[in-house]
Amino acid sequence: MxxxxxxxxxxxxxxxxxxxxxxxxxxxxxxxxxxxxxxxxxxxxxxxxxxxxxxxxxxxxxxxxxxxxxxxxxxxxxxxxxxxxxxxxxxxxxxxxxxxxxxxxxxxxxxxxxxxxxxxxxxxxxxxxxxxxxxxxxxxxxxxxxxxxxxxxxxxxxxxxxxxxxxxxxxxxxxxxxxxxxxxEKRFRPMPHENAIPQLITVCRLVPAKGLDTLLLACAELKKRGQNFVLHIIGDGPMRLELEQMAVELDIYEETIFYGYMLHPEEFMPFFDIFVLPSQAEAFGSVFAEAALCLLALVGTNVGGIAEQIEHGRNGLLVPPGDALALSVSLEKLIADPAFRYEMARAASEKARKTYxxxxxxxxxxxxxxxxxxxxxxxx
The missing domain is CATH 3.40.50.2000 (Glycogen Phosphorylase B;)
Incomplete structure (x- = not known):
């Protein structure tokens, strides 16, 4: 055939x-x-x-x-x-x-x-x-x-x-x-690592549908609460300058790194701790499965294919789209509790390997x- x-x-x-x-x-x-x-x-x-x-x-x-x-x-x-x-x-x-x-x-x-x-x-x-x-x-x-x-x-x-x-x-x-x-699965190689400061990562096109303005607002709230973190944004798009300016205005520019487009982010991802992407919609959301296979804890929105990948509280956390406060609370749970973070990452990885x-x-x-x-x- x-x-x-x-x-x-x-x-x-x-x-x-x-x-x-x-x-x-x-x-x-x-x-x-x-x-x-x-x-x-x-x-x-x-x-x-x-x-x-x-x-x-x-x-x-x-x-x-x-x-x-x-x-x-x-x-x-x-x-x-x-x-x-x-x-x-x-x-x-x-x-x-x-x-x-x-x-x-x-x-x-x-x-x-x-x-x-x-x-x-x-x-x-x-x-x-x-x-x-x-x-x-x-x-x-x-x-x-x-x-x-x-x-x-x-x-x-x-x-x-x-x-x-x-x-x-x-x-x-x-x-x-x-x-x-x-x-x-052979493309993804989780790496044992110890980050003194939790590292957050997102990978997407920088467009309104991905909800990165909500993510920056949530990170600003985390900083106000005294939580240490670094946010890594991989991707490019028409919103980049707007998002960089927003990070400055929210006083989180020092905690945020804009990388631009990267050909193989899955080679970079295993060294981070939490993957977060507050999309407004996703037919599937491949990057969540990829992050899970890299042994990252997942935070996403309760929409589309994301909600089919993440069972809230079992292998990741879900929040409503556009809700910066709820997103900051979920991120804080993972940042403040490394054991919980690892449990979510392990469960996400197991489901991804079995299902995807x-x-x-x-x-x-x-x-x-x-x-x-x-x-x-x-x-x-």
Whole structure:
């Protein structure tokens, strides 16, 4: 069985899809499966000219909207690049982005195409203040879910929470399968260490949806209470200057280190004590599983896939999104009690290894892939 894993852009960054799919491909290939990786180079722009038509809605009513026009052109570019580069006939195509999925089905209508929906672009734009819930952009992007359902052979997603989110935009949400992300445990090497001052770390894009303003407010409250800590922020984005200025104004700049983008934060993470990320929403939240595999105590918000990873008080702590006081209280519990901190970290690591190990993903995906191999054999 020859399978194509179709990404959007090349897997250049760790985390989520980019972190998982190449490892999945490697594991399957080692077990005798034939699997290849495909993506659209970032340099390809404005090449596609195919006429686009959706089955479930007319996108032309959105023409002239900059975001929609860019999305449609990228779809055309993906078709153009795929037509040039994909010359084999695959038994199954597994896509990891709506554009990749629709382009593949457009070009290979007789090939089964399944897709894992890893996140929601419209929700990210909404939470980051770029669009409103009643905007043309939101209507267009949420209409894509119905188009995927109508055209693809199988939809998968990464958490039950995100499946429930998708239910508002598809006809039959029960047909959506759930396979949480998985991680190659060999990448993560917890290091024994003794930090005299507790080290907090967060890894994310610096955008409003990640709630870093709430984190800085919580850290300012910790300092007022006399708690010692250092906060390490790994990542870059449009909010960096604003967050740095906020740290100055809150008098925690000396306790806060902004690193910018880092290619492999999992190599750096094991030397810290507490991972914290107060996101407003996460379809899965891969970085929590990665931090758990590095033996860090976890603090997150009670939203989406985070709440499916963390059982409050058993393998981490959950707080409401946007609640800086509750976040400071949870952080203080872990800072002030090293034994409790270690117990949370150990429990988080055990759950991550059991639930989010790559071998589990391989088993679940194999059962999905074999269904299409079986269907093909029956048709012969």
């Amino acid at each position: 020859l399978i194509l894993q179709a990404l959007f852009f090349p897997p250049e960054q760790p985390g989520g899809v980019s972190s998982m799919v190449p490892y999945v491909l490697e594991k399957f290939n080692k077990r005798g499966w034939e699997m290849e990786l495909f993506s659209l180079p970032k340099r390809v722009r404005g090449k596609g000219t195919d006429e686009i038509k959706f089955e479930t809605f007319d996108y032309h009513k959105y023409e002239g909207n900059l975001l929609v026009d860019k999305y449609i052109q990228t779809y055309k570019d993906y078709i153009w690049w795929t037509r040039m580069r994909v010359t084999k006939k695959y038994d199954l195509i597994h896509a990891h982005h709506p554009i990749a999925a629709l382009a593949m089905k457009h070009l290979f209508p007789d090939t089964p195409v399944i897709m894992t929906i890893h996140s929601s672009y419209e929700r990210e734009l909404f939470l980051n203040g770029k669009i409103t819930a009643s905007s043309q952009e939101h209507d267009f992007l949420t209409s894509i879910y119905g188009e995927l359902e109508a055209n693809l052979d199988q939809l998968l997603t990464v958490s039950n929470s995100f499946k429930n989110y998708l239910a508002d935009y598809v006809q039959d949400a029960e047909r959506i399968g759930v396979i949480p992300n998985g991680f190659d 190990g790559l071998s589990r993903v391989i088993r679940q995906l194999r059962s999905v892939y074999e269904k299409y191999d079986h269907d093909k054999q029956e048709a012969l």
